[in-house]
Amino acid sequence: MGTATFVDSNAASFIQRLAYRDEPSAQLLEFCKAMSNYFPIDELSRINPYLYLWEAQRDKGARTVTGVRQTMAALHAIKLIQGPLDAHWGQTFRAHYRGEAEAHADQFLMEFYRDMDYTGQLIENQVDLVEAMLTRTKIIEYSSQKSSQSKMEALVQFMHEELSTLMLRELIVCADILCRGGLSQLSQKLHALHDKPAPLSSLRNCAWDLHLLRSMDSMSNSSNDASLGEFYVANLITFDRDLADTLRLAELRAFALHRSSSMYFPIYNESLASWLGARVGERRMSGLSDILSEEGANLRASRRSHNYIRELLEEDRRRLIDLLAHKKPGHA
16 A cells, blocks of 8 residues: 555645745745645655646646746755745745756656647546536536436436446535535535636536546556555645535545456445435435446446537536526526
8 A cells, every 4th residue: 555645736836836936925834834734744745746737737828837837846846855845945945946846847747748648638538527417417406496306316317328427426516516415615616606707617627626536536546467456545735625525525435446457446435325315215216226236337338438428518518508697687
């Protein structure tokens, strides 16, 4: 067993600003102090940057790329300076290590962006899947006056029949939306989607947050060698309440990892059958039993197609925008 410590874009930006700002704010110093207090320096020195990079590469603009370069330099400097993340750390970086750290960042990013030319679309495809789930959830919420149990049944049917994927953490998050649980900031944010100036962008950002957690799960299975069976327990440094609430809402109890492949299966604190039964009711649950069976899983795997999911997402985006337009005040 090993560990891997990741940072999201929020936490990474704090380290970047500490490195490059001559006069860091008190709030910035407080965030960085918290990281130093909770994580030993040897763990911070081994931060895995890929979750941050996968999210940041969405924007190839000059300003964003400059920020990514500075962030990668700052992360690399942690192992060079070997001291707490405070104002003195930033002064030391700028005075002695900036050139070396930026040269390292340039080499790393050259290889990263080259590799992303081949793998970037695979990541976007996965985010599309999560966004399709969130988008259809909002369509079901806005277009139906039926009970939350009926809406949950419709969502599970959508996952089985159209997405051909049963995503458990995402289902738990979407249940908080449809059942008005109010247990996560993400679901509360999406309750006010009709008031957002760019609702589709808000959905995409939420999909990226959920994809980040899904990526952490997938990287837990690190070896295809049956004789080793290596795996990692992932840590995430984040100050984002959306992510923190989601981790608590869908808390893991265990992980099943396939020894001879990279397959993984998260096991949550509550069994899917009992959790779902409490939200759809006994009568509807009996109608969903085939979906939760091995045959249902095999059927979904046999017909899964990203091209179809992309077309479905584009159509659902248009449907959602029409529904949101009718929710605007003063609409006839």
